Amino acid sequence: MNTTTAARRAPSFTQSVVLVAEREITTRLRSKSFLITTGILLLLVLGGVIAGGIMSKNVSTTPVAVVSSVSSELSNVPGLELTVVDTRADAEALVTDGTVDAAVVPSEEGAAVPVTVIAESEAPSSLMQGLSLSPELILLDPSDTSYLLSYLAAFAFGIVFFASGMTFGPMIAQSVVEEKQTRIVEILMSAVPVSALMAGKVIGNSLLAFAQIVAIAVLAVVGLSVTGQAELLTVLSAPLLWFVGFFIIGFILLAALFAAVGAMVSRQEDLGTTMTPVTMLIMLPYFAIIFLHDNPVALTIMSYVPFSAPVGMPMRLFLGTAAWWEPLISLALLIVTAALAVLLGSRIYNNSLLKVGSRVSWSQAIKG
CATH class of the missing domain: 3.40.190 (D-Maltodextrin-Binding Protein; domain 2)
Structure with a gap:
């Protein structure tokens, strides 16, 4: 009778994912560093909108x-x-x-x-x-044509992608390492499946990142409307919506990889080296969009490479150089890549989570 009651009370996979996701969200919202970083990012967006409004009003005739x-x-x-x-x-x-x-x-x-x-x-x-x-x-x-405006748009897309990725990604990896160091992960695994533990981390942090991006988008739209920059708002609205969609899928891809590399180490001191390959996937698109925003060939390539598509394709849409079907193909490629990254990350996570001591190599993590 007791065994039956315990089985009934055991959470399902979906319930386990929800519980872990709620835990991740609650932990992040209690973090002062996360709140301060988000506040600074929102202030930068608001400051940029206000500065643009002031400059636009200074032009008389x-x-x-x-x-x-x-x-x-x-x-x-x-x-x-x-x-x-x-x-x-x-x-x-x-x-x-x-x-x-x-x-x-x-x-x-x-x-x-x-x-x-x-x-x-x-x-x-x-x-x-x-x-x-x-x-x-x-x-x-x-x-x-519009060199300054295109540079500012490239900087805006790049910095938002860079700041969000560098805020949430390392947090996920550090959280996994901390749970391994304190042996909390063993308690968690006794209550929820390992796959649910990773899924909850990815989903919880992805929801926070999505909320942050939506807040930035809403703030930008309201700010442009209030400061009388309706023309720029009209030009920016469609690329901004595409950016949100691309960012969500792109972040899930990165979150799965950050969770995987976090499971490969047992000490915070070893995390930096292991995390470097994934960190480069965030840094390279940021610098590429800044330095190559006026290079049509480079932008076209960036818009189809999954790791840079979240900044490359919205930039091409802003410049008007992408046909209507191109973002659909680029998004499909990104979704397929994200699904493969989740499968790879899940395999590495499952194979490495309970291994303590020295850092697990990539070949060991993948082969098991």
Whole structure:
């Protein structure tokens, strides 16, 4: 009778995962270092949004040249300082020498719209939005388009991925090592299966990372709306949503590997060396997106490599260089890789968790 009662009270696999995940979440929320790191990250995002809003409001008017025959097209567009010229050549010359930011000229005969906008490297947003019809756009130097804006976007995607990965990943590994050192893991394994123990750690920390990313996204959206940066919000909204999706899958991949390497050592002192290969999977995409954000070939490669796709593909979507089907293929590759990483991490975790003493080698951890 007692055996039957104990069997009934034994938690199922799902219940075990939930219990471990709740324990991980509760432990993290009680950690001052985690709360401080999250607060700093949110403040950096808020500061960046506010700084962008201040800089955008400092721009009073946009100098624009317009051919006299189409000057009526700009009569109701606010925020423009107009210079009326007689010919298209005169207008283009003013753009080339930097006197104006753009020129509005009559379109070629038979064109679908009456006017064409000519700009050096980027068309002023106030001008493009103010025209009643979307005009044809000619860039005289398209190679330098939005360099600063693309750099800031690359830095934002990179730093969020880097900060979250370097916050939660080592925490997972350190938690596993601490449980091995204190022999708590033996008590836990008597109550829940080993696979449930790892799954709970990965899911609990992934939920926290997801909540952190959602908080950052919401803060950025609200901040951009309040500070009057609706145009940037429109451009950033879709890439930001894709970034959240890519980040969730990418973090599960990393979390499984961090849990595995944590199980391979018995002392905190040995963790740094063992954790280095996984840490590089976070650092390399961060530095690559910063230094190669204006390299189309490098960005394309990064957007399909699973470990860099969470920053590479959203960046390409922001720049408008990715076709609609590309993020779907990239996400599918990331999901398959994450599933393989979870299987590999689970095998290493199961084979290494009860081994104490010297560090378990990768071959021993995989072979068992």
